[in-house]
Amino acid sequence: MSDLPDVPSLLASAVTALGGSRRDGQVQMATAVAEAIDDGHHLAVQAGTGTGKSLAYLVPALRHAVDSGETVVVSTATIALQRQLTDRDLPRLRDAVTDPLGRAPAFAILKGRANYLCLNKIHSGAAEEPETELFDAFELSRMGRDITRLREWSSDTETGDRDDLSPGVDNRSWRQVSVSSRECIGAVACPYGEDCFAEAARRRAAEADVVVTNHAMLAIDAMSPATILPEHRVVVIDEAHELVDRITSVSTEEISGVGLTYVTRRAGKLISTETAETLAGVSEQLEALLDEARVGEWTRLPGGAAELLAGLRDRLWEARTEIEPSSGGAAAGDPDAAAARQMAVSALENLHDTAVRILGVFAEPDVTKRRDVVWVAEERLRGGDTRRALYIAPLSVAGLLRTSLFTDATVILTSATLTIGGNFNALARTWGLPPQENPDETAAGKTAAGKTAAGKTDGAKPVLADVAGGARTQWRGLDVGSPFDYPRSAILYVARRLAPPGRDGPAPATLDEMVELITAAGGRTLGLFSSMRAATQAAEALRERVSFPILCQGDDTTSTLIERFAADEGTCLFGTLSLWQGVDVPGPSLRLVLIDRIPFPRPDDPLLAARQRDIDAHGGNGFLAVSANHAALLLAQGAGRLLRADGDRGVVAVLDSRLATARYGGYLIAGLPPFWRTTDPAPVRAALRRLDTGAAPS
Known part of the structure; x- marks a missing residue:
């Protein structure tokens, strides 16, 4: 029996120390994570925006690490979340739980070797390797300046981590000063082995209670016969909706x-x-x-x-x-x-x-x-x-994940978007986990009225099912909901009266609809488009028809555009894929999320087309399992840009009538938050005008 406080008590102490307040969904998630670690079953947790999911898994992770002496690995998909964890969440949490845990827990970040400067390559002259036949004169000149700057930086940096370099350099320049694990000659043979940045990062990771890494490193560790990550028994995968794509990328x-x-x-x-x-x-x-x-x-x-x-x-x-x-x-x-x-x-x-x-x-x-x-x-x-x-x-990474990840560790998978069609089964199959038998009975933590009901679980007990090789995998699905009152905070508007979108960019009627909505909102619009061509066409057309500034992805760096969008309440921002998942703008600068069409994958995407064909050949529904699931996840991510903090209000407008008329429309909507829904533009425009003038929402 441990002398340490239990997870709910430790979480309460941490929240109080950090100046926060109790959130039921956060408590429920933290308790479920602790139970999964203790029992050894896998856990998939959908935690909506505002839940505080990072704290909900970090508190039980730190407690387990301190209590057992074992390292816990936390894997993320994006650099932004890695930085949030290591620069903000973990330092503050460490200070908050030091007294209850009896010591300050340690944490470290670990990336692939190619993310760190190679001192041997820099000092040996190998960094000047590019040949004129492979690069044009402009690229060679820029690369030369980059390498000179990197050499100077190598004397100043303590980490050698590419992400600590500002401004950064492109991939071609970075490759001249880094090596992959296969290219490394080894610390023993290298004259700079003792000072190696990558080796120093691995040493820090070996001594840490929590190691933050990325999905690519997780994949490399799973596929490599060598041990890359520290010995561990528990893995937390945040942004788990991106796990399969990241693992596939590493395997390509x-x-x-x-x-x-x-x-x-x-x-x-x-x-x-x-x-x-x-x-x-x-x-x-x-x-x-x-x-x-x-x-x-x-x-x-x-x-x-x-x-x-x-x-x-x-x-x-x-x-x-x-x-x-x-x-x-x-x-x-x-x-x-x-x-x-x-x-x-x-x-x-x-x-x-x-x-x-x-x-x-x-x-x-x-x-x-x-x-x-x-x-x-x-x-x-x-x-x-x-x-x-x-x-x-x-074709699939399910087998790799099942045999190398889920067999060797207890895995916690979490994201704001893990349920598709109202349950976890779609993503579970791609992870190599067995589907649940009656997912509809306990779907996704929402009441019949559509309100959030933290406490619903996708299966009261972990699922026990036979998987390949005779192994048995237990997992539980849990949706802890969100603290936001979605039906009172936002409207989902589907423009049913518009014709289905074509291939030639936004139709005149669709542009007219955009003008009406943006005008009613007073700007404050994030336009999410299925292609860069569509975003550019819409931006060019609407700049002549509305009085609000319209920024378009490609005009500047994405981070700069987002900063400008957040700073000026009347500004609009149009763009494509990275904006569907990479924008966090709470407050009055964002009142309207425009989605031009259901984000199905390109029909000529060879990998997704092959996966769809394979499922059809084995008796499944390839369109639903691949194209519709891809669209459902991205649609949920895009809609999730609207409500980012308490007090946020607004409209998600989908200008694709198929969401209301097609047979698969209900399946896609089931993965969205329970917004108040309508196909009538009149109340939508009225609500946006009230928000623009600061009137109380109706």
């Missing part, structure tokens, strides 16, 4: 002519002239093949591709074998030579393994049995040029 690889040329140059004098010339020839053949190929998914290899990829695989391994012997400079204690060889070997191995993986896909003739998806994509570069690459990504 590419092959391109430009990439192969870069790898060949990196190998440099470490391989024979004959091998280098052979690889250069294969690079030209690869570029010719991709230029002729159709952009999109490959369900079969085009003519000549199998032979080309097999030849590439063999030539890459020959080059890697030539570098393999650890003789020469490294044997003589030359760390520069060792670093160059390790980076070349890593790059060759990565491309070789990708070629093997792509060929392995087509070794299986039955498309329905393939576990990876291969496609060609085209990227538009500065100056109008294009670049094509061949990509491969997993």
Whole structure:
């Protein structure tokens, strides 16, 4: 029996010390997290805006770490939340719970090695590696200035963390001063091993009670045979709605002519002239093949591709074998030579393994049995040029998560948006967890009247179900609601009278509707669009028709635009994907969220199309499981931009009539907060005008 205060008492002490007040949903969530840690079952918690979910999982996490001596890992999807946790939440919470816990709990942040400066690379001169054939003169000049600044910064920074550099540099410049874990020669062999920023971060993490990391690191730790994160038994995954996409991204690889040329140059004098010339020839053949190929998914290899990829695989391994012997400079204690060889070997191995993986896909003739998806994509570069690459990504990451994450640790998954269609099953399947049998009986913490009712659970007891390999996975779903009174605070308006949106940008009637709503709101509008083209077209058209400033994503950095939007109550901000999830503007600057259309994924997205086809082939509803679920999550995230603090009021206007008329409309709406709903524009405009004039809402 622990002598430490129980979680509700510890949370109450922390809230009081921080000057806050009790929130029922926060208490319920913290208690459920503590129970999951004690019992060893997984927990999915939907906690609406205003719940204080960070505190609700950090308090039981810190208590468990101090009581057991075990590290708890907290994983996030975004840099913004990492900074919030390490710069604000954890320092304040540590001070608040030090007395009740008997000591000050320690915390640390840990990222992938490539996020830290590599001192060996900076001081060895390897940072000047780019070749003129790979970069234009403008990029080389900018990169040179960046590297000079990074060298100077390396003497001043205590962390070497890329996120601590302000202003930042682009990915190409950063790659010249960093290494991946595969490229690192190791602390023992490196002359800067004792001062290595990445190693220092790992040492701090090993001594911490709570380690904050990201979903990508979580994936790498799960897939790697080496131990990257400190030994742990409990993982908290915040922003869990993004887990699958982040894991998929880490598992995605590419092959391109430009990439192969870069790898060949990196190998440099470490391989024979004959091998280098052979690889250069294969690079030209690869570029010719991709230029002729159709952009999109490959369900079969085009003519000549199998032979080309097999030849590439063999030539890459020959080059890697030539570098393999650890003789020469490294044997003589030359760390520069060792670093160059390790980076070349890593790059060759990565491309070789990708070629093997792509060929392995087509070794299986039955498309329905393939576990990876291969496609060609085209990227538009500065100056109008294009670049094509061949990509491969997993069809599903459920198996990886089930066997490597949920088997080895107790996992707490949380977000403001985890239920789709009123329950947790849609996301549970993508995580590799078994679906609940009767999810509709305890759906999502809302009463029949639509009001928040913290205390409802998705299953009173954890679900016990057989999963692959004979393992058994217990999990519980819980929606603790939100302190906001949604029906009295906001309106969900669906413009039913508008025609369904087309492909040519906002229709004249849709623009007219935007003008009416923005005028009624007095500006104060966040416009969320399905594409950058639609956002730009709407901004250009409306600037001539309304008197309020309209900012558009791309006019400046996104963070600067959000700051300008928040600072001026009459300003509007239009944009696309990053604004759907990245805007937190409480107060009178935001009264209207405009959504131009249901955010279904692009029909030509090869990975999502393949996932949808795979579900159909196995007897499921691919549209509902992939496209509709993707739209439901993003729609909930977009609608969640409106109410960010007590006293916020406003309207979420969806200018896509399908949300009211299509059969799937109710499924999408079930994942939204219980706003007061209408399809009549008159009361919506009247409510916005009252808010604009400061009148009491009706």
